[in-house]
Every structure is written in structure tokens, then in C-alpha cells.
Amino acid sequence: MGDGEVTVRLTGDEALVLSHWLEKVQMTDLSRVVDDPAVWVAIHRIAGTLDKELPGLFASDYDQRLEAARQRLRPED
Known part of the structure; x- marks a missing residue:
């Protein structure tokens, strides 16, 4: 694979849902969840990219948008 990008x-x-989850993971003791520091590089890069790309991350309706996204992604019973 080398230095190519994916x-x-x-x-x-x-x-939106992944960004929220990654933020929560990063705020915990990451070493308890991810035992390989090499993986942290990818986690921080993905989280940073999502933070830059998602519009209105700090908007007043963030919680509502997050919950609506979760509902749309959850499989129906």
C-alpha cells in the first residue's frame, strides 16, 4: 500500500454520526480503547477532516440533526 492515499x-x-462518536472517543482515555498508538494517527486525521468538512458542527440545532441522522441510519426492526 505504501504512501498512497485512500x-x-x-x-x-x-x-455526522461518526464524527460525534470519534469526538467522544478522543475525549476519553484513548489508550484504553485503542491499544496501538499508530492507530491514533488515523483516528485524529479522520476526526479532523470530518470537523472541517461538516457544516454547522456547532450550530444550535446540532443535537437535533445528530439524532435525526442516527434515526435514518438505524436499521428498521
Whole structure:
């Protein structure tokens, strides 16, 4: 694989939910969740990219948008 870049495509809902989860993981003791510091590099890069790409991350309706995205992504019973 080497130094080439990999592109991952996410829907807006997927990106929002993943970004929120990554933020929570990064605020915990990351070493308890991820035992390999090499993985942290990728986690921080993905989280940083999502933070820059997602519009209105700090908007007043963030919680509502996050919950709506979660509902759309959850499989129906």
C-alpha cells in the first residue's frame, strides 16, 4: 500500500454520526480503547477532516440533526 492515499466516502448522516462518536472517543482515555498508538494517527486525521468538512458542527440545532441522522441510519426492526 505504501504512501498512497485512500479515499473513504460517507453520506452526510454517516459522517455526522461518526464524527460525534470519534469526538467522544478522543475525549476519553484513548489508550484504553485503542491499544496501538499508530492507530491514533488515523483516528485524529479522520476526526479532523470530518470537523472541517461538516457544516454547522456547532450550530444550535446540532443535537437535533445528530439524532435525526442516527434515526435514518438505524436499521428498521
